[in-house]
Amino acid sequence: MGDMxxxxxxxxxxxxxGTSLLRKEDARFIRGQGSYxxxxxxxxxxxxxxxxxxxxxARIRGIDKSKALASPxxxxxxxxxxxxxxxxxxxxxxxxxxxxVLADKKVCFQLQEVAMVLASDRYAAADGAxxxxxxxxxxxxxxxxxKSMDADAPTIREDIAEKKDVGHGPRTHPNHIFTWEAGDKAxxxxxxxxxxxxxxxxxxxxxxxxxxxxxxxxxxxxxxxTGYLTVYMTTQAPHLVRTVLAMLSGIxxxxxxxxxxxxxxxxxxxVPVYPGYVVAIVASIVTGVPVKWIESRIDNISTTGFARxxxxxxxxxxxxxxxxxxxxxxxxxxxxxxxxxxxxxxFPAGLFSICTxxxxxxxxxxxxxxxxxxxxxxxxxxxxxxxxxxxxxxxERMIDVLAQKLGIDKAEIRRRNFVAKEQFPYTTSMGWTxxxxxxxxxxxxxxxxVDYEGLRREQADKRARGELMGIxxxxxxxxxxxxxxxxxxxxxxxxxxSCEIRVHPTGGVIARLGTMSQGQGHxxxxxxxxxxxxxxxxxxxxxxxxxxxxxxxxxxxxxxRSTPVSGAATAKAARKIKEKARQIAAHLLEVGEGDLDWExxxxxxxxxPEAGKTMKEICMAAHTGxxxxxxxxxxxxxxxxxxxxxxxxxxxxxxxxxxxKHTGEVKVRRFYxxxxxxxxxxxxxxxxxxxxxLTEAFAVTMGQQVPFDENGNHLGxxxxxxxxxxxxxxxxxxxxxxxxxxxxxxxxxxxxxxSPHVGGIPCISNAVIDAFAHLGVTHMDMPxxxxxxxxxxxxxxxxxx
Amino acid sequence: xxxxxxxSFTLNGKEVxxxxxxxxxxxxxxxxxxxxxxxxxxxxxxxxxxxxxxxxGMSVKSCTMLTVQCQGASMLTIEGLERNGVLHxxxxxxxxEHGLQCGYCTPGMITRAWRLLQxxxxxxxxxxxxxxxxxxxxxxxxxxxxxxxxxxxxKLAAQPA
Numbered sequence: 001m002g003d004m005x006x007x008x009x010x011x012x013x014x015x016x017x018g019t020s021l022l023r024k025e026d027a028r029f030i031r032g033q034g035s036y037x038x039x040x041x042x043x044x045x046x047x048x049x050x051x052x053x054x055x056x057x058a059r060i061r062g063i064d065k066s067k068a069l070a071s072p073x074x075x076x077x078x079x080x081x082x083x084x085x086x087x088x089x090x091x092x093x094x095x096x097x098x099x100x101v102l103a104d105k106k107v108c109f110q111l112q113e114v115a116m117v118l119a120s121d122r123y124a125a126a127d128g129a130x131x132x133x134x135x136x137x138x139x140x141x142x143x144x145x146x147k148s149m150d151a152d153a154p155t156i157r158e159d160i161a162e163k164k165d166v167g168h169g170p171r172t173h174p175n176h177i178f179t180w181e182a183g184d185k186a187x188x189x190x191x192x193x194x195x196x197x198x199x200x201x202x203x204x205x206x207x208x209x210x211x212x213x214x215x216x217x218x219x220x221x222x223x224x225x226t227g228y229l230t231v232y233m234t235t236q237a238p239h240l241v242r243t244v245l246a247m248l249s250g251i252x253x254x255x256x257x258x259x260x261x262x263x264x265x266x267x268x269x270x271v272p273v274y275p276g277y278v279v280a281i282v283a284s285i286v287t288g289v290p291v292k293w294i295e296s297r298i299d300n301i302s303t304t305g306f307a308r309x310x311x312x313x314x315x316x317x318x319x320x321x322x323x324x325x326x327x328x329x330x331x332x333x334x335x336x337x338x339x340x341x342x343x344x345x346x347f348p349a350g351l352f353s354i355c356t357x358x359x360x361x362x363x364x365x366x367x368x369x370x371x372x373x374x375x376x377x378x379x380x381x382x383x384x385x386x387x388x389x390x391x392x393x394x395x396e397r398m399i400d401v402l403a404q405k406l407g408i409d410k411a412e413i414r415r416r417n418f419v420a421k422e423q424f425p426y427t428t429s430m431g432w433t434x435x436x437x438x439x440x441x442x443x444x445x446x447x448x449x450v451d452y453e454g455l456r457r458e459q460a461d462k463r464a465r466g467e468l469m470g471i472x473x474x475x476x477x478x479x480x481x482x483x484x485x486x487x488x489x490x491x492x493x494x495x496x497x498s499c500e501i502r503v504h505p506t507g508g509v510i511a512r513l514g515t516m517s518q519g520q521g522h523x524x525x526x527x528x529x530x531x532x533x534x535x536x537x538x539x540x541x542x543x544x545x546x547x548x549x550x551x552x553x554x555x556x557x558x559x560x561r562s563t564p565v566s567g568a569a570t571a572k573a574a575r576k577i578k579e580k581a582r583q584i585a586a587h588l589l590e591v592g593e594g595d596l597d598w599e600x601x602x603x604x605x606x607x608x609p610e611a612g613k614t615m616k617e618i619c620m621a622a623h624t625g626x627x628x629x630x631x632x633x634x635x636x637x638x639x640x641x642x643x644x645x646x647x648x649x650x651x652x653x654x655x656x657x658x659x660x661k662h663t664g665e666v667k668v669r670r671f672y673x674x675x676x677x678x679x680x681x682x683x684x685x686x687x688x689x690x691x692x693x694l695t696e697a698f699a700v701t702m703g704q705q706v707p708f709d710e711n712g713n714h715l716g717x718x719x720x721x722x723x724x725x726x727x728x729x730x731x732x733x734x735x736x737x738x739x740x741x742x743x744x745x746x747x748x749x750x751x752x753x754x755s756p757h758v759g760g761i762p763c764i765s766n767a768v769i770d771a772f773a774h775l776g777v778t779h780m781d782m783p784x785x786x787x788x789x790x791x792x793x794x795x796x797x798x799x800x801x
Numbered sequence: 802x803x804x805x806x807x808x809s810f811t812l813n814g815k816e817v818x819x820x821x822x823x824x825x826x827x828x829x830x831x832x833x834x835x836x837x838x839x840x841x842x843x844x845x846x847x848x849x850x851x852x853x854x855x856x857x858g859m860s861v862k863s864c865t866m867l868t869v870q871c872q873g874a875s876m877l878t879i880e881g882l883e884r885n886g887v888l889h890x891x892x893x894x895x896x897x898e899h900g901l902q903c904g905y906c907t908p909g910m911i912t913r914a915w916r917l918l919q920x921x922x923x924x925x926x927x928x929x930x931x932x933x934x935x936x937x938x939x940x941x942x943x944x945x946x947x948x949x950x951x952x953x954x955x956k957l958a959a960q961p962a
Contacts, residue, residue, distance in 0.1 A: 023899065026904075027896070029907045030895050030911065031879065032840070032878070038841075212905075213851055213940075214843065214903070265902075267939070296845060297843065297846065518903055519904065692902060695941075718846055719848035726935075726943075727929070727946070732944065733944055
């Protein structure tokens with residue numbers, strides 16, 4: 001063995017796993033040299049502007065393009081009729097439905113895409129779009145999902161009115177999409193029949209939007225001579241998009257190249273294929289020149305990728321000590337006008353059945369009824385795995401409701417129900433096998449850090465003085481890293497992921513992956529994994545993603561799947577290379593492979609400390625003729641990783657709020673977040689992800705909602721109305737961690753970036769509601785804006801002096 | 802052809818001339834005619850600050866300023882902060898304090914922070930948060946941005962004037 005300080009120096013030089021390596025991707029961003037889609041400018045490029053419907057529900061009687069076509073700079077106007085000959089006026093969705101690319105005879109939501117004007121620049125395109133005259137016959141709109149399946153409800157989707165199912169089982173009404181259930185209803189019902197205590201609450205996860213700072217857009221470039229289609233686009237899943245485009249267009253997939261470039265935030269918004277992309281692609285195919293389409297912010301919030309809109313009912317049954325015996329959760333899901341929900345084929349309601357949370361609940365049942373309304377489609381997972389925020393919000397709220405009913409402390413009721421450490425791997429009554437967890441110590445660590453008992457004493461004093469102070473707790477379990485291909489596919493493609501590593505003669509490395517960073521720092525994190533696995537410095541490791549001509553196939557970055565799936569593929573590919581390197585080292589040193597020990601960055605001969613080969617020496621040797629008999633040159637590998645299970649990161653959060661009962665203003669005084677994401681690769685990046693996720697949780701809890709009037713008109717779709725917290729409102733975040741590695745992941749890592757969003761929302765909401773708990777309030781729906789909180793104060797008569 | 806106006810201004814120390822329609826927004830002139838794609842478009846309604854540039858000593862959201870208003874102006878964008886191959890202290894600090902993730906808000910954020918430090922070389926955390934309230938970030942939660950501005954202020958204060 002080498003000298004310890006020398007070993008440490010060699011280890012430090014790698015900047016591998018566990019170090020807070022500064023990000024490789026920053027250099028271009030701090031200079032303003034990122035390459036986002038709107039930065040791309042191709043020769044002869046046209047700009048496409050969409051004409052959108054002012055009505056939520058209307059028949060199109062006619063479209064007059066003549067004035068637009070006469071406008072300076074306008075080249076063409078495309079409508080559904082123009083897309084029909086190439087059969088691209090409708091497209092399949094990720095939810096098993098179809099969606100109009102451009103409105104075909106009727107519009108079903110406000111700002112639906114009706115036509116695209118192609119012009120020489122964005123001003124001319126906007127001028128042209130304003131001149132397209134569409135003759136509408138307005139129809140009654142359905143806005144409230146609870147009225148969608150009324151007997152006299154108008155049929156929103158005439159195109160599928162006769163279809164008995166749209167991919168997910170029988171439909172009972174023209175506006176019904178599917179009913180999905182999980183768990184054991186009879187067992188759950190029986191638990192409720194026999195329980196001394198039951199609680200029930202109606203709980204809304206309102207319609208929100210991920211609203212990344214960069215909107216969606218693309219530049220489509222079809223080369224008529226070669227038949228090649230290149231699409232630069234804002235996508236979190238470039239390979240899946242390429243496959244969808246091949247299916248849609250009939251162009252051979254080998255002739256389609258999708259390039260992600262730099263992405264200005266995604267948060268789920270950039271997973272689906274939107275009509276704007278498809279029209280731009282068709283426009284390029286038709287015109288033979290590149291076409292750029294960039295969403296406005298209002299279009300972004302109004303039409304692409306909303307999230308949630310789950311109208312839930314939570315029920316728990318428990319014994320007198322608060323031990324939960326049964327769970328029944330249902331949700332009415334408002335999917336908008338097309339079922340474009342992002343979901344794995346077998347999970348139309350996503351992973352909603354993770355709703356038993358961190359608790360050992362013996363009998364559970366959940367059901368989701370999805371319906372059409374005259375609102376935008378989308379249904380993405382906003383910084384969470386599919387439908388997980390909805391599920392976790394329900395269980396973390398309901399356990400508080402139960403605690404209040406029984407008069408049990410909200411920390412104590414969680415202790416009584418936790419899955420115990422020795423029960424892992426633990427299969428829930430819904431069928432998920434939680435890989436690892438150690439919940440109780442995480443909660444105790446947080447309670448101690450914030451002096452929970454002291455906070456409760458302070459709260460009691462304040463309540464005695466008529467002041468409002470709330471303490472929220474969330475002890476959540478996430479489910480991320482989709483997923484085992486046996487369970488999870490999208491459009492038939494399994495949700496594996498990939499990594500290809502090429503090691504060059506001098507030890508430089510390029511790695512390419514099927515995922516797609518949108519700010520998560522993949523170029524740094526993956527390099528650190530390879531650095532540790534191969535003993536080559538992270539500084540010389542280049543990571544590329546997002547160009548489908550270069551990277552191996554993968555399902556992309558969403559659902560916190562990059563580290564759980566591609567991170568594992570990276571380790572696997574590196575280990576294949578290391579195995580070959582071991583054979584080369586044994587050959588060069590003329591010893592058996594079993595005589596070699598790995599030490600940071602080299603193989604050493606056991607019992608002969610002087611003899612060894614560094615990885616750099618092996619890199620060069622792999623490119624010579626001096627190799628074991630029959631071995632090919634090179635030091636490259638590709639790995640495709642199909643995870644045996646999802647991963648289950650968890651956390652314990654505490655939030656303290658003070659509320660002004662006269663104005664309803666909520667001040668988050670303290671937020672303490674402990675996350676356990678298993679093995680930590682780059683602590684700095686993890687902490688940054690947690691700050692961001694908590695801030696998005698704060699946004700959802702305190703202000704975000706996409707509201708409509710009774711005719712389906714948007715009431716708040718610009719940044720004037722839609723709440724994105726500024727530096728002033730955003731609380732200070734305190735972070736902490738425990739480490740419980742995943743037993744099935746090659747590195748023990750679990751994925752982290754979505755946990756703070758999923759756990760943060762119930763934690764802040766629980767704090768706000770806890771402030772009113774002594775006044776008999778058991779639930780208040782989000783968002784907890786000052787006006788809405790004041791309404792609660794007013795209803796209780798506590799807002800007056 | 803629509804009538805165009807010739808506008809001259811100084812951009813990061815260099816004289817530039819552009820011929821634009823009266824309605825053209827500064828952000829489009831910068832990005833599409835002058836190939837300065839550092840400032841970004843996030844909302845076009847002056848809420849998000851991704852397009853922030855510095856015009857005549859003031860932070861300006863270039864999505865809501867007409868280029869024809871810039872005749873004779875002196876303008877600084879993110880591209881002008883690095884001097885002689887040396888990053889500005891703010892650029893370095895955003896990197897070292899992990900004050901950015903997707904990078905989309907970063908040029909506007911740094912340009913706004915630069916104006917803050919011109920006006921107030923030693924701001925408190927509260928002042929930093931107030932001054933940056935017109936620049937939205939969806940990734941970082943601002944905490945490391947605040948740290949980066951503080952670190953840059955300290956570094957600049959330690960440098961000889």
